[in-house]
Amino acid sequence: MESEKPMFQVENFDDEFVQKLVYDALVWCSLHGLVVGDKAYQKSGTVPGVGMTHAPIALLPTPFPESFFKQACEVAPLFNELVDRVSLDAKFIQDSLSRTKKADIFTSRLLDIHSKMLESNKKEDIRLGLHRSDYMLDEETKSLLQIEMNTISCSFPGFGRLVTELHQSLLRSHGDHLGLDSERVPKNTSTSQFADAMAKAWLEYNNPRAVVMVVVQPDERNMYDQHWLSSVLREKHNIVTIRKSLAQVEKEGSVQEDGTLIVDGQAVSVVYYRSGYTPRDYPSELEWDARLLIEQSSAVKCPSIAYHLAGTKKIQQELAKPGVLERFMDNKDDVTKLRKCFAGLWSLDDPEIIKKAIEKPELFVMKPQREGGGNNIYGDDVRENLLRFQKEGEEENAAYILMQRIFPKVSNVFLVREGVYHKDQAISELGIYGAYLRNKEKVIINEQSGYLMRTKVSSSDEGGVAAGFAVLDSIYLN
Ligand code: ADP
Ligand code: MG
Ligand code: MG
Structure with a gap:
């Protein structure tokens, strides 16, 4: 199942060859939009096309056992379903988070919105989940263990596909020298699958004039990852996207009597949050007002407040308690598959x-x-x-x-940042995207939707590409 010998001996590569690979990689990133705002440029988080630099990347895909990749893909629809089921159990959410609520003001504010929706008996007929479930491969127990389930603002569905294609391209050009086969890097359609799910949600909402609204942070250097989804929505589905911060929604937004969310004069069918997940996104009451306004509208929220709360770490921990999964999943085999991924x-x-x-x-x-x-x-x-x-x-x-x-295997990799490569000891975290769409009882989409590997130096405890700890990566099946 797993070969113990390393796939490619990074030690054996001479600097000249690695430099050549880096050069090709940087050209590829620039030509294909695998770019982020450069923090050296003040306007790079607000004005597209100004101050761009390549995204931090691993130069080569990281070896990953095929069996574990399959396992992670297979449970994606189950996790999608679990989130949906949990979101429907308002009492479970409120009870599980009742102590947390007293200790954590942010969670408390989210729960207040959740309570308000319950009081007004708000029903969400169209339910869109764009999730990413993250895993590490525990070296000691040789098991695939879930780090967390993200239900809000999952980053890099745009770049997941791109970094995969970058690695495939490098292996096609240099695979012979490297002894690697580009076919072993699995296809990754994260961008189109997420965009297609949003388009289908837009169709279900059934207002041809309505737009998709991306809720953004006012200063966002990771804007191109988001623009990739908007670009597919526009070019493949002919759907218009607008980008608004929570403060702008508060200023320009209203909900009509029939529930329609109007922002800047336009009806909004789908609200896709790429902000709103951290207390920093709510510097004043205005932002909380905006979040509540959106929640009260009939727009499809990705995520709804209940989906958001279902993705908290406290809920993850409650679900791992004996007997709890069984309350949400009917099929015993499904329960077994999910539980197998749970760490302590x-x-x-x-x-x-x-x-x-x-x-x-x-x-x-x-x-x-x-x-x-x-x-x-x-x-x-x-x-x-x-x-x-x-x-x-x-x-x-x-x-x-x-x-x-969890202690994953440490291996030598080349990390490329700001045009320079470093050889370092690194560990990796595999994210599997999942898309879920339901209208009343009709499940329209429930699928695994691509992947993203993130690799970080093993001396760093934290992950996070945007947070500056990790780089984008893909996988090489072995
Ligand atoms: P966040 O929602 O902030 O991404 P995570 O649970 O993903 O929170 O934790 C952040 C990072 O911390 C992960 O990307 C991973 O690198 C590391 N981490 C989290 N949980 C574990 C764990 N159980 N064992 C080892 N590393 C972990
Ligand atoms: Mg995480
Ligand atoms: Mg998270």
Whole structure:
């Protein structure tokens, strides 16, 4: 199943050859739009075409066992279904997050919107989920373990396809020298699958004049990944996209009596959030008002408040408790397949696990209810925080969950940033995109929708490409 010998011995490549590969890769990125805003240019997050640089990339695809790739793809529709089922169980969401709510103001605000929707008996007939479930391959147990399920603002559906095509192109040109076959890099249609799902949601909404609204951060250097989806919507589906920040939605938006969301004079059929997942996206009450306004409208929200909450780390941890999955999934085999991907997950009110984590903090990760990378607690900081919670008897611990630390295989890779390559020891995280669309009882889409590998230096605890920890990567099946 897994060959122990490394696929390509990075050590054997001479600098001159690697430089040639890097050069070809950089040209490819520039010509094909695998680019991000360059932070050296002030306007690069607001004005497209100004101050662009290639996205951070791995020079070559990372070897990944085919069996585990298949496993991850196979569970994607199951996770899509699980999110949908969980989102329908308002009591489960509210109960699971009731302690967290007291300790974490952001989650509390989201729950308030959720409660308001329940009170007004709001029904979401058209349900669109564009998710990414992330995994690491645990070297010790040789198992594929889920890191988290992202249900809001999953990054890089635009670049997943591109980085795959970049690697395929490099292998076609240099594969002989490398001893690699471009056919072993699996096809990746993340961009068109996400765009197609949005287009189908737009069709279900059935207003030919309506637009798709991408909710964006005011300053977004990762705009091109998002523009890729808009581009497919326009060129393949003839659907117009508008981009608005939450503050703009508050200013320019209203909901008509029939529920239609109007922003800047245009009816909006689908709201696709690429913002709104972190407290930083809500600097004032205006942004919260906008989020509520959108939620109250009849537009298809990707995600709805319930989908958003279903993707929190606390819910992930609750789902891992014995007997909980069974409440949501009818088929026993499906339950088994999902559970197989679950790492150890615990709430911080479990004294036994707290004791273990204080003794051996290096075997755990402490996670708050946050997204976007850079928020987790590792190593000695885990111990310190747990001891502090114990001593001060704080409610604050309900803001976190504990997770088994996963240790993936470390390998030598070439990471390319700002035109320069570095050889480094790295680990990888595989993200599998999933699209789900349902109108009332009719499931229109439920599929795996491409993938994204992210690779980071093994000395860094955190992931996140935009957060500056990781680079974009694809996989080489072995
Ligand atoms: P976020 O929603 O901020 O992306 P994650 O749960 O994905 O939160 O954690 C961020 C990063 O921390 C991951 O990309 C991964 O690199 C690392 N990480 C998270 N959980 C674990 C774990 N259990 N074991 C090892 N690394 C982890
Ligand atoms: Mg996340
Ligand atoms: Mg993550």
